Amino acid sequence: MITLEHAKEIVAKHITEDHLIKHCYAVCGAMQAMALHFNENPEEWGAIGYLHDIDFEKYPEEHCQHVEELLAPEGISASDIRAIISHGYGLTCDVKPETNLEKSLFTVDELTGIIMATALMRPTGITDLKPKSVNKKFKDKRFAAKCDRDIILQGCDMLGMELSAVISLCIDGMKQYMHELSLEGHSA
Numbered sequence: 001m002i003t004l005e006h007a008k009e010i011v012a013k014h015i016t017e018d019h020l021i022k023h024c025y026a027v028c029g030a031m032q033a034m035a036l037h038f039n040e041n042p043e044e045w046g047a048i049g050y051l052h053d054i055d056f057e058k059y060p061e062e063h064c065q066h067v068e069e070l071l072a073p074e075g076i077s078a079s080d081i082r083a084i085i086s087h088g089y090g091l092t093c094d095v096k097p098e099t100n101l102e103k104s105l106f107t108v109d110e111l112t113g114i115i116m117a118t119a120l121m122r123p124t125g126i127t128d129l130k131p132k133s134v135n136k137k138f139k140d141k142r143f144a145a146k147c148d149r150d151i152i153l154q155g156c157d158m159l160g161m162e163l164s165a166v167i168s169l170c171i172d173g174m175k176q177y178m179h180e181l182s183l184e185g186h187s188a
């Protein structure tokens with residue numbers, strides 16, 4: 001089983017940009033919370049979340065198409081590689097999310113972006129961020145416009161979960177990494 005420590009070692013070889021590393025932590029935390037929700041292993045789900053954009057910095061135009069060549073030599077299992085590739089479903093590949101892990105990754109990838117952007121605007125960061133505030137920003141399509149709302153709703157549908165429930169889990173999960181995400185707030 002992949003551990004978060006191993007995932008960090010692999011990511012350190014392929015991702016250098018600060019905002020991308022922050023995104024790794026955001027998705028990692030969100031996936032840990034989703035794992036707990038489904039009674040699955042948070043270490044494993046978090047590690048896969050941390051790894052999910054492994055080929056993005058080197059191959060932004062061919063995202064998800066270089067996952068296997070980067071991760072197979074590291075001993076990552078075929079099912080974990082499939083899970084990572086499937087987060088690009090409908091965007092960069094046609095590997096459909098099937099398992100709860102895959103559906104979760106597909107959903108939280110974009111959603112953590114909206115949560116990050118919402119928390120960044122607040123003096124208290126993510127510390128007391130409520131799902132309601134994120135919901136409001138979700139509806140404002142001009143806010144964090146790059147985060148694809150349709151993908152997130154499609155993901156919630158696959159999961160059979162309400163958007164607000166997924167938002168709530170993502171906030172909880174991301175809070176664990178508030179320092180790595182620089183979302184601990186800046187109260188004067």
Ligand SMILES: [Fe+2]
Nearest residue numbers: 023052053109
């Ligand atoms: Fe991502």
